Amino acid sequence: MNKLNNFPILPNDENTIGIIGGGQLGKMIALSASRAGYKTHLYCPKGDNPAETVVDEVTNGEWDDYDNLVEFSNKVICATSEFENIPSKSLELLSNKTNVVPSSLVFRCAQIRSKEKEIASKSGFKTPLWFLIKNTDDLISSINKISNEAILKTNSLGYDGKGQLKIDATSNFFEVWENLGSVECVLEEKLQFKKEISLMYFKSLDGSEGFFPISENYHENGILKKTTAPVNLNTNVEIDIKTKTKKLAQSLDFYGVLAIEFFELFDGSIVFNEIAPRPHNSFHWTLDGCNTSQFDILVRTICGLPVKDVKSNGKWEMTNLIGNEVKNYNLYKDQNYILNIYGKKNVKTGRKMGHYNKNIS
Numbered sequence: 001m002n003k004l005n006n007f008p009i010l011p012n013d014e015n016t017i018g019i020i021g022g023g024q025l026g027k028m029i030a031l032s033a034s035r036a037g038y039k040t041h042l043y044c045p046k047g048d049n050p051a052e053t054v055v056d057e058v059t060n061g062e063w064d065d066y067d068n069l070v071e072f073s074n075k076v077i078c079a080t081s082e083f084e085n086i087p088s089k090s091l092e093l094l095s096n097k098t099n100v101v102p103s104s105l106v107f108r109c110a111q112i113r114s115k116e117k118e119i120a121s122k123s124g125f126k127t128p129l130w131f132l133i134k135n136t137d138d139l140i141s142s143i144n145k146i147s148n149e150a151i152l153k154t155n156s157l158g159y160d161g162k163g164q165l166k167i168d169a170t171s172n173f174f175e176v177w178e179n180l181g182s183v184e185c186v187l188e189e190k191l192q193f194k195k196e197i198s199l200m201y202f203k204s205l206d207g208s209e210g211f212f213p214i215s216e217n218y219h220e221n222g223i224l225k226k227t228t229a230p231v232n233l234n235t236n237v238e239i240d241i242k243t244k245t246k247k248l249a250q251s252l253d254f255y256g257v258l259a260i261e262f263f264e265l266f267d268g269s270i271v272f273n274e275i276a277p278r279p280h281n282s283f284h285w286t287l288d289g290c291n292t293s294q295f296d297i298l299v300r301t302i303c304g305l306p307v308k309d310v311k312s313n314g315k316w317e318m319t320n321l322i323g324n325e326v327k328n329y330n331l332y333k334d335q336n337y338i339l340n341i342y343g344k345k346n347v348k349t350g351r352k353m354g355h356y357n358k359n360i361s
């Protein structure tokens with residue numbers, strides 16, 4: 001589709017935004033789109049999909065249900081995906097029918113850890129020492145090149161720390177390999193870091209671009225638990241990672257919102273971890289901490305409306321409610337906790353059920 005002929009997309013009865021993926025990100029994109037006056041149409045497999053309750057129309061279909069995907073694409077003026085692991089063939093099919101932002105090329109890169117590390121290096125970022133592992137022989141020969149503890153991660157389909165295991169020279173390599181499903185992996189050194197931070201860049205189809213203030217992240221058991229923002233970085237370091245991020249985005253001809261996760265080491269240097277070409281959990285604080293949230297900005301970028309740097313209104317903390325934590329009624333008694341409950345029917349251990357934002361200025 002020719003992006004340039006189609007923007008700006010203004011809200012009217014005919015302009016429906018397609019949202020691919022029915023999780024909490026899809027729900028929050030739909031709420032922003034709806035507030036901005038757009039109709040929304042969701043595509044997702046049947047299931048416990050919180051986004052279904054807030055959109056104008058739903059198509060339930062599997063990720064490789066090409067007939068349903070085509071029908072969906074015929075009804076939308078543009079589409080964006082909250083689901084990072086959408087098969088690239090499906091995204092390419094959709095791209096032939098409607099404006100898909102970000103593009104299938106971007107998703108292909110973000111889906112494969114080795115690819116995202118390569119593109120990060122080309123853009124000037126440092127990455128942890130890493131090796132592509134195709135079998136146990138690769139694993140045995142590479143582990144000796146990493147002096148510290150290492151992490152073996154499946155090369156694709158990982159999220160919330162799933163699909164990764166710690167490993168060192170004394171591990172049973174065959175067992176670790178099998179436990180990860182005997183699939184292509186990356187082996188990377190486990191870094192000792194001072195902080196985990198994330199950056200969000202965005203670019204509209206009209207060519208304008210910007211950043212959100214930087215977030216600091218705290219993980220528990222591989223899952224994001226808490227984010228505080230804005231975090232203060234050394235000015236030169238901030239300029240440097242923003243310049244490299246723009247270079248990375250340019251190399252992918254990127255439009256939409258792009259989150260990048262980094263480690264800050266004790267010597268102050270910044271090391272790339274991974275990218276996510278979609279709204280990111282570590283920027284949920286922007287829903288209450290900024291005049292324009294990451295979801296509002298995504299809608300603006302895919303509709304070709306102008307965007308610029310977003311500032312925060314004070315200092316914010318976002319806490320995820322994981323599993324049964326959503327049932328902690330003490331949280332509901334204090335109006336300073338700005339609760340956002342996703343409405344998932346099944347409460348499961350390790351499942352993100354909601355979050356709250358709190359002003360800590």
Ligand SMILES: Nc1ncnc2c1ncn2[C@@H]1O[C@H](COP(=O)(O)OP(=O)(O)OP(=O)(O)O)[C@@H](O)[C@H]1O
Pocket residue numbers: 128151158159160161162188189190191192196219222223224261273274
């Ligand atoms: N090389 C590393 N050194 C130290 N810690 C790491 C490394 N890789 C990952 N971690 C820790 O594990 C967390 C999850 O890893 P990563 O971001 O690679 O996985 P993920 O499953 O794709 O995560 P998510 O989708 O939740 O962002 C990181 O945020 C970090 O806390």
Ligand SMILES: [Mg+2]
Pocket residue numbers: 261273274
């Ligand atoms: Mg991550």
